[in-house]
Amino acid sequence: MDTRGRPRTPALSPELIAREALAMIDEEGADAFSMPRLAARLGVKAASLYNHLDGRAAVIEAVRRLVVEEMDVSAFDSLPWLQALAVWGRSYRAAFARHPHAISLLATTTISSPATLAMYEAVVTALARGGWPREALVDVLTGVESFLLGSALDLVAPPLMIDPSGHVPHVPVLAAALADSPGSDKAARADRAFTTGLEALILGLERRLEQETAGA
Amino acid sequence: MDTRGRPRTPALSPELIAREALAMIDEEGADAFSMPRLAARLGVKAASLYNHLDGRAAVIEAVRRLVVEEMDVSAFDSLPWLQALAVWGRSYRAAFARHPHAISLLATTTISSPATLAMYEAVVTALARGGWPREALVDVLTGVESFLLGSALDLVAPPLMIDPSGHVPHVPVLAAALADSPGSDKAARADRAFTTGLEALILGLERRLEQETAGA
Numbered sequence: 001m002d003t004r005g006r007p008r009t010p011a012l013s014p015e016l017i018a019r020e021a022l023a024m025i026d027e028e029g030a031d032a033f034s035m036p037r038l039a040a041r042l043g044v045k046a047a048s049l050y051n052h053l054d055g056r057a058a059v060i061e062a063v064r065r066l067v068v069e070e071m072d073v074s075a076f077d078s079l080p081w082l083q084a085l086a087v088w089g090r091s092y093r094a095a096f097a098r099h100p101h102a103i104s105l106l107a108t109t110t111i112s113s114p115a116t117l118a119m120y121e122a123v124v125t126a127l128a129r130g131g132w133p134r135e136a137l138v139d140v141l142t143g144v145e146s147f148l149l150g151s152a153l154d155l156v157a158p159p160l161m162i163d164p165s166g167h168v169p170h171v172p173v174l175a176a177a178l179a180d181s182p183g184s185d186k187a188a189r190a191d192r193a194f195t196t197g198l199e200a201l202i203l204g205l206e207r208r209l210e211q212e213t214a215g216a
Numbered sequence: 217m218d219t220r221g222r223p224r225t226p227a228l229s230p231e232l233i234a235r236e237a238l239a240m241i242d243e244e245g246a247d248a249f250s251m252p253r254l255a256a257r258l259g260v261k262a263a264s265l266y267n268h269l270d271g272r273a274a275v276i277e278a279v280r281r282l283v284v285e286e287m288d289v290s291a292f293d294s295l296p297w298l299q300a301l302a303v304w305g306r307s308y309r310a311a312f313a314r315h316p317h318a319i320s321l322l323a324t325t326t327i328s329s330p331a332t333l334a335m336y337e338a339v340v341t342a343l344a345r346g347g348w349p350r351e352a353l354v355d356v357l358t359g360v361e362s363f364l365l366g367s368a369l370d371l372v373a374p375p376l377m378i379d380p381s382g383h384v385p386h387v388p389v390l391a392a393a394l395a396d397s398p399g400s401d402k403a404a405r406a407d408r409a410f411t412t413g414l415e416a417l418i419l420g421l422e423r424r425l426e427q428e429t430a431g432a
Contacts (some may be wrong), residue, residue: 031247104320107369112379114386120378121387128389136412137393138378138405142370143413150366153323154358162336162354163328170330171337173344177353189354196352196424197359201413204420208412 012044014052018062022099025063030105035059061113064106068116070095076122081130082202088123089148089198096152107149131209140205147201151194159186228260230268234278238315241279246321251275277329280322284332286311292338297346298418304339305364305414312368323365347425356421363417367410375402 020042025033035056039046053059075087096103111117124137132140154161168175181189236258241249251272255262269275291303312319327333340353348356370377384391397405 029247031245100320100324104316104369107366108316108373110374110376110379112381112383114383117378117380117383117387117390121390124393125389128393134393134396137389138397139409139412142377142406142409143367143416146366146370146409146413147363147417148366149369150323150362150364151359153320153365154362157324158326160326161358162333163326164333165328167328167330167333171333173341173353174333174337177340177344177350180350181354190358193355193358193362196355197362197417200359200420200424201363201417202420203423204416204418207419207423208416 012042012048012052014062017042017049017053017059018066021059022063022066022102025101025105026099029101033105057109057112060105060109061111061116063102064109064111065113065115067095067099067102067106068119070098071119073119073122076126081126081132082206084126085123085144085202085205086198089144092145092148093152093155093194096149097155100152100156103149103152131213133212136212144201144205147197151190151197154193155187155190157186157190161186228258228264228268230278233258233265233269233275234282237275238279238282238318241317241321242315245317249321273325273328276321276325277327277332279318280325280327281329281331283311283315283318283322284335286314287335289335289338292342297342297348298422300342301339301360301418301421302414305360308361308364309368309371309410312365313371316368316372319365319368347429349428352428360417360421363413367406367413370409371403371406373402373406377402 017038021033021038024038024041035049036046038059039049042049049059053062070091072087072091075084078084079087096106111120120141123141127137127140128134162174162178164171164175164178233254237249237254240254240257251265252262254275255265258265265275269278286307288303288307291300294300295303312322327336336357339357343353343356344350378390378394380387380391380394
């Protein structure tokens with residue numbers, strides 16, 4: 001947009017910096033991410049970055065925002081919490097699966113940006129409306145999110161994750177289970193495992209809430 | 217042990233190489249792991265490593281074995297699958313929490329070593345004995361493991377994972393839930409979220425199996 005008088009490169013902005021940082025993490029891994037290297041990719045001095053985003057943590061938060069924007073939070077406004085968790089969960093896993101190197105980085109840095117906080121607000125508000133007591137909201141949110149992050153890791157695992165060849169006589173049940181696991185396609189198998197886990201987790205949370213409510 | 221005639225350094229062995237590789241990953245991160253750098257840490261030529269472990273994948277499998285040896289698989293022999301999953305799950309998360317940099321590396325490389333295959337054999341054998349049909353075993357195993365890996369990531373997250381300060385008026389439910397989340401201690405909160413998720417997941421799997429068995 002801002003090309004008047006600066007035809008060579010787009011003007012530096014928090015959005016542009018975040019997009020380049022995410023591209024860098026996607027291409028080179030989270031450990032390769034540093035402010036000097038990000039500045040080099042953008043062809044600017046590192047100090048210029050600080051005019052737009054206040055340090056490394058702020059860049060990581062801007063990256064998180066880009067990933068969170070790929071998630072579907074709308075269901076929490078329109079569906080009961082059980083179904084909304086399922087819709088959000090699928091989009092959450094899909095977003096992180098597109099940015100696998102960002103998983104461990106974003107899972108281990110403090111969340112503070114308004115966009116991400118707004119997503120969590122939508123989740124816990126729906127849980128509270130569904131009857132979850134306030135003191136359980138963070139536990140339920142964190143427990144579900146752990147499953148989603150782990151599932152995103154599984155989605156980027158190699159096609160053959162468990163290879164029993166050469167050891168089949170020692171692991172007969174496992175070998176038969178792998179051979180019988182329907183669909184040779186890795187994505188289909190990962191999807192099925194995700195659905196099994198997500199449905200069980202949500203079913204278990206539903207039962208747990210029923211028990212709490214009955215006991216209260 | 218093998219110090220006769222070689223007093224300076226312990227003899228190179230697959231075990232020693234794996235321990236040094238895990239220490240390297242723990243200290244420097246998974247992306248820093250390479251065969252030349254591992255050889256340098258051990259003070260040997262890279263070619264020497266290949267006399268003991270057949271390449272990078274074999275070293276990673278040897279590292280996985282060390283992590284797996286920290287997990288408690290014994291419960292699958294003595295307890296019903298529901299309780300055994302809970303015991304194993306706690307030890308699984310604890311083992312990866314001690315080696316957080318290994319999580320994404322081991323979650324995304326093919327599993328082929330006898331020790332790790334034996335652990336999975338114990339899990340799926342217990343599930344099958346509990347009544348799970350053969351074609352569901354891998355899905356249940358993978359779904360539970362995704363939760364455990366994600367929970368290990370959460371355990372190494374910073375003390376304040378969600379920081380709503382400065383935005384509290386926009387996220388009132390979240391801010392109140394965080395303020396009301398019992399225990400200011402990060403480990404206690406992570407433990408509670410883990411327990412909430414694991415119990416819900418296992419409860420949901422129990423219900424699902426009951427439904428499948430009733431429908432069959």
